[in-house]
Amino acid sequence: MNREERLARNEVLFREVNERIEEMRSGEDGEIEFLCECGLETCTAVIKLSTNEYEKLRSDPTTFAVAPGHEIEDIEAVVSESDHFNVVRKHESESEIARRMDPRSPDSR
Numbered sequence: 001m002n003r004e005e006r007l008a009r010n011e012v013l014f015r016e017v018n019e020r021i022e023e024m025r026s027g028e029d030g031e032i033e034f035l036c037e038c039g040l041e042t043c044t045a046v047i048k049l050s051t052n053e054y055e056k057l058r059s060d061p062t063t064f065a066v067a068p069g070h071e072i073e074d075i076e077a078v079v080s081e082s083d084h085f086n087v088v089r090k091h092e093s094e095s096e097i098a099r100r101m102d103p104r105s106p107d108s109r
Contacts, residue, residue: 003074004074004075004093004094005094005097006039007039007040007072007074007075007094008039008075008090008094008097008098009097009101010038010039010040010041011037011038011039011064011098012097012098012101012102014035014036014037014038014043014064015037015064015102015103016103017035018034018035018037018054018065019058019103019104021033021034021035022034022051022054025051030050031048031049031050031084032048032049032050032051032054033046033047033048034046034047034048034049034054034065035047036065036066036067036070036085037064037065037066038064038066038067038070038071038072039072039075040070040072043067043070045067045070047065047066047067047084047085048084048085049065049084049085053065057087058104060089061098061099061102061104061105062089062090062095062098062099063079063087063088063089063090064076064087064088064090064098065085065086065087066085066086066087066088067085067086068081068085068086070086071086071088075090075091075094076088076089076090076091076094077089077091
């Protein structure tokens with residue numbers, strides 16, 4: 001497994017954890033604390049998103065929420081920025097991994 005694939009898989013793992021967090025907090029108003037979905041295995045940053053922001057993010061399996069400054073230019077590009085988090089989109093080769101491993105996809109794993 002090359003570096004880019006390993007980083008993309010790490011991000012998908014963090015997204016799976018965030019899916020569980022969102023399920024547990026479903027129906028709550030306000031912001032929810034999620035894990036940064038960057039590719040760094042040792043990252044412990046927490047980012048805050050509303051349920052609507054999270055659902056908008058998850059409508060595209062190639063986008064991830066990361067703490068500002070946690071972008072990895074080798075595998076993704078920043079598509080939007082806010083005070084609390086940035087949204088990144090995977091480059092083409094890594095986007096296939098994100099689509100294939102999307103926990104909301106009926107074809108994942």
